[in-house]
Amino acid sequence: MTLKNYILAMVVLTAICWGIFVFIAGTINPFSTNWLGFLLFYISLGVALIGTSSILGLVLRFFFAKDEAVFNSVKNSFRQSFLFSLFIIFLLVLKSANYFSWLNLILLIIIFTILEIFLSSKKKIE
Numbered sequence: 325m326t327l328k329n330y331i332l333a334m335v336v337l338t339a340i341c342w343g344i345f346v347f348i349a350g351t352i353n354p355f356s357t358n359w360l361g362f363l364l365f366y367i368s369l370g371v372a373l374i375g376t377s378s379i380l381g382l383v384l385r386f387f388f389a390k391d392e393a394v395f396n397s398v399k400n401s402f403r404q405s406f407l408f409s410l411f412i413i414f415l416l417v418l419k420s421a422n423y424f425s426w427l428n429l430i431l432l433i434i435i436f437t438i439l440e441i442f443l444s445s446k447k448k449i450e
Contacts, residue, residue: 338375
């Protein structure tokens with residue numbers, strides 16, 4: 325798959341994911357839904373955030389890190405967008421359960437920073 329086809333597919337699928345998220349957010353009543361409604365809400369938001377932040381990360385990498393290989397740019401932007409989306413989802417779940425505080429925010433930032441450092445420094449095992 326060429327880079328142009330990858331970006332086109334990501335843009336189209338991300339737009340579809342945002343449409344699904346808007347549909348779910350407009351359909352589900354948070355006061356009367358069960359766990360499945362919340363699960364669909366968070367999964368659709370997470371997938372839409374992954375696509376959006378992956379595209380933005382890839383575009384920013386092409387402007388600021390021109391010496392990086394294309395495959396590495398795609399891989400790194402997707403990994404970081406996944407971690408960013410997971411971070412946002414965790415924050416929203418904490419907020420909905422009334423457990424959000426500045427201490428939890430700082431702890432999550434530390435945990436995700438350590439996870440990113442671990443994943444980005446991991447050498448390929450052959």
